[in-house]
Amino acid sequence: MQLDHIVHFTRTSPEASSGFWNDAGFHAVTGGSHKNWGTQNALMYGPDYYIEWLAIEDRATAEASEHPLIQQLRHDGRGFGTICLRSHDLDQLAKQIEDRGFRTVGPMDAERLTGSGETIRWRLLFIDQPISSALPLPFFIEWEETDEARIAGLKQKGAITDFNESLRLDALVFSVEDPAQREAEWKSLLGGSASLENCSLVFEQGDGKAKERLREVRFESAGQEIVFEQGSYQVPRFG
Template sequence: MPHLKFDHIIHYIKHIDEFQYPGEVMKLSPGGLHNRYGTHNKLAYTDLAYIELIGVNDEEKLKRVIKTNEGRVSFVAKIVQDNFIQGFKAIALRTDDIDQLKNDFESKGLDVVGPIEMGRENKKGEQTSWRLLYLNQPDAELKPPFFIEWKKSESQREELLANKFQPQFKIKAIEIQATKQALVVNQWRDWFDMEVVSEDEGMTVLALPGEEIEYCIKEGRKNKYSIVIQDSDTDTPYNIVTRGGEYHFIP
C-alpha cells in the first residue's frame, strides 16, 4: 500500500467569514471556494498538516450534491447528515499514488468512489488542484477517512505554504470516540495497515507506519473527533472548545 500521512481534519462552522479562534490562538489563512460543493474554507496550518475550517455558501447546491454517487460519500455529506451541527466532520490522509491506493483497497474487497478531480479558487483567481478517493462503506459506524493526492509535490507545497506555517504548533493526535470501538480499530488496522502503539481496557492507540500522529480510539456514546496539538510556547495544558470542536493543547 502507498505510504499514507495525516493531511488535515475538517471542522464545519457557520458564518465562517466572521470566525477567528478565541484569542486568535491559531492564525487562519484564507482558502477559497469549492464551487463543486457550494462550500468555502479557511485554513490553520501547522506544517503540511492542517485544520480546514469549512463553511457552506450554497446550501441548496450542497443538498443536491450529496444525492449523487460522489456526493453521498464525500466529506461534505456529513455536514448535512448531522443537520448542520458544527464540529469536526472528517479526516483526510495524504498519498502520493492514489491510483495504486484504489487498487489496494479494491484488492481488500472495499468499494471505492474516485479518484475525483477537485480544486478551489481563491479571491485572486488562483487555482489549487488535488484528487480525492472515498471508501463507500455505508455500514461503517464511524465515517472513515478519505484520501487526497495533491497535484504539487510535498517540497513544492512546502515552498508555497511556508509563510503560513505555525511551527510552534504540531498536531500530535486525533482523539476518536466510537460507538463500536473494537470494530473501528479492526477496520482501520486492516484497511490502512495501521499499527497498534498501545492498548488498554479503555483505549487503543493506532498510528500509520512511520508516522508520529496517533489515532486514539475509545468507546463513546456517539461518534466524535477531537484534536491534540502540541504548543511549544506554553508550559501548561489548555483546552479550547469552539463551534462544536474540541482542541486540546499540550506543552
C-alpha cells in the first residue's frame, strides 16, 4: 500500500503556507476549499504522494462538522495530524479491515473546489476511533480519476514539476508511548506489514508529555531541518 498524503494542520492561510515553502526553495501551491467541512489547503507534491497543509476557512462550518478529520483538526489545532493511504477499491478494503477486527466509517464522498472553479472528487474511509491524544490510525482514499490521469492533470497545471518528482520520502517518524504496541496495531490494520511502498514507517519512544503523533517527515538525502507549524521536516539542502 502507498502513502497518498500527509495531513498537517495549520493556522495559516493556504497562500501563507505555500509562500513559506516556496520561499524555502520548494514548489508548493494553493489547493482550494472543502465547502462542506469549512476548511482550505495548500499542497506540495512528491512523485507519488503529497503534503497537505489544512486550515480552517469557515469556522462555523468546521465547528459543526462531524467529519473525523475535521474533528481531529479541532482537537489538535496545529501540527502533524495523520496520514492517508491510497486504495483503488475502498469497498473491498473496508470489508478486509472489518474482517481484521476494526470498525470503519465510510466510504464517504468528498470534494474540493479549486481556485479555478474545478471540482475534484474522491472517497474516504476512516477507522472508527475516538479523537484523543493517542496516535490516530491512518485513513484511506480512493480518487475518482486513475492515478495516471490525476498525475498528468497535475503536471499540466504546474502543480507537479521536475523538482517535485525528485522529492522522494525516506521515512515518517511517529512519537508514541509504546512503539512495539503501536507498530503491531498498524500491522494488524494493514494486513501484516507496517511498511509502505513509497516510504518507511518508524515508531519511536516519545517523552510521554506530548500527543502521540507523526513527529518528523524525513526526505531522502536530508541535509537540513525546516520546522513549520510545530512539524519537523528533514529535507535536502540545496545549493
